[in-house]
Amino acid sequence: MADEKDELVPQKQSLFDVTADDILDNALRNLDEKQSRDVTKKAADEVVRIAVEKRMAEHRAEAAQEEMRNLVHNANLLDQRGGDYEINSTFETATGTTQVQIRRSKSASGLLIAAAIGLVILLIILITLIIRA
Amino acid sequence: MPGEFVALLLLMLLASVPAILRKHKFKSPVVHRRPDADMVKVVLDLEPKALEDLFTLYRKEFGAEAARYARRTYSKWKSGEVRPNRQTFNRFLVHLPSVMSFDLKCEVLRKLRQEYCAGDDYQLTVDTRSWREDVAPLVEEVVNKSYTARLPMYVERKLRWLAAEDMKLAHSILAESQARESRNALFLLEREFDNIERLLRATGGRGEVTHTVRLPLGTITLTVERRMMT
Numbered sequence: 264m265a266d267e268k269d270e271l272v273p274q275k276q277s278l279f280d281v282t283a284d285d286i287l288d289n290a291l292r293n294l295d296e297k298q299s300r301d302v303t304k305k306a307a308d309e310v311v312r313i314a315v316e317k318r319m320a321e322h323r324a325e326a327a328q329e330e331m332r333n334l335v336h337n338a339n340l341l342d343q344r345g346g347d348y349e350i351n352s353t354f355e356t357a358t359g360t361t362q363v364q365i366r367r368s369k370s371a372s373g374l375l376i377a378a379a380i381g382l383v384i385l386l387i388i389l390i391t392l393i394i395r396a
Numbered sequence: 397m398p399g400e401f402v403a404l405l406l407l408m409l410l411a412s413v414p415a416i417l418r419k420h421k422f423k424s425p426v427v428h429r430r431p432d433a434d435m436v437k438v439v440l441d442l443e444p445k446a447l448e449d450l451f452t453l454y455r456k457e458f459g460a461e462a463a464r465y466a467r468r469t470y471s472k473w474k475s476g477e478v479r480p481n482r483q484t485f486n487r488f489l490v491h492l493p494s495v496m497s498f499d500l501k502c503e504v505l506r507k508l509r510q511e512y513c514a515g516d517d518y519q520l521t522v523d524t525r526s527w528r529e530d531v532a533p534l535v536e537e538v539v540n541k542s543y544t545a546r547l548p549m550y551v552e553r554k555l556r557w558l559a560a561e562d563m564k565l566a567h568s569i570l571a572e573s574q575a576r577e578s579r580n581a582l583f584l585l586e587r588e589f590d591n592i593e594r595l596l597r598a599t600g601g602r603g604e605v606t607h608t609v610r611l612p613l614g615t616i617t618l619t620v621e622r623r624m625m626t
Contacts, residue, residue, distance in 0.1 A: 327591060361591075363595065364604045367602055
């Protein structure tokens with residue numbers, strides 16, 4: 264009776280439940296010796312490549328940090344000289360590129376202040392007119 | 397009354413615009429109108445060493461004259477000035493893979509994955525303190541994409557060698573590799589944001605920074621704002 268019960272239990276899972284690991288295991292089993300060696304070597308090479316890439320990225324980050332420090336120094340020098348300026352720089356960094364724009368526009372900020380003062384005066388005149396009316 | 401309602405509606409719409417612009421995903425419109433020619437271009441974009449191996453193999457298989465022509469026309473094929481014909485496609489992507497080393501086939505596959513599986517570009521505005529909350533989920537999305545990405549059906553149909561057992565494993569190796577590269581980028585961003593924060597602090601409001609993170613299967617463009625200490 265116990266044996267009959269055991270027979271009723273499905274011995275294998277459905278084919279539709281095949282996982283990615285099953286597919287990989289199957290692919291590995293079907294390789295010949297040379298292919299197995301090639302695949303194993305490639306996997307190891309990739310680990311090394313990623314480690315090297317990471318180290319190189321860290322060096323790029325260091326170089327970018329130094330370049331950014333120089334950029335700030337140059338902007339400060341331009342500040343001391345006075346006048347308007349705009350600096351655009353692009354840095355190759357660890358993960359991609361950083362674009363920096365530093366600018367100072369005294370004339371633009373002066374115009375902005377003048378416009379704001381004009382607006383306030385206009386408002387005061389309008390309010391005065393409304394109150395008198 | 398309806399005028400006030402419309403005005404209120406407009407005001408609400410205007411208020412929501414910055415939130416929409418803060419984070420946006422763009423799907424790059426990669427259109428391959430000449431699939432065969434484009435596949436040849438992808439192969440010709442291999443790294444120098446792999447490309448040299450490819451041309452050496454080309455010479456061995458098709459002779460010195462054909463190899464000379466291929467080297468001469470290489471830059472024109474790559475730029476699109478000359479369109480590779482069916483014979484060129486067959487030579488590079490049907491015949492040569494049968495004699496390529498596994499390593500070289502993997503490099504071709506890597507290029508194909510970069511060309512056909514990438515394409516998501518994200519653009520968002522972040523600040524120097526809480527950037528991680530916005531960027532980490534996007535990187536995770538790109539990491540997941542590394543595992544799930546598949547080449548288009550027409551590419552798989554044309555390049556039958558990709559269906560071989562060893563190439564299935566190559567797919568898995570490259571997927572894992574690209575996922576790790578993306579995770580590494582998130583780790584490296586920590587330091588980059590320290591640099592950016594320092595730069596923005598030193599320029600005292602005069603600086604504007606845009607950082608583009610290039611991942612194997614996607615690009616994230618970040619407009620960085622400095623958050624003041626509270």
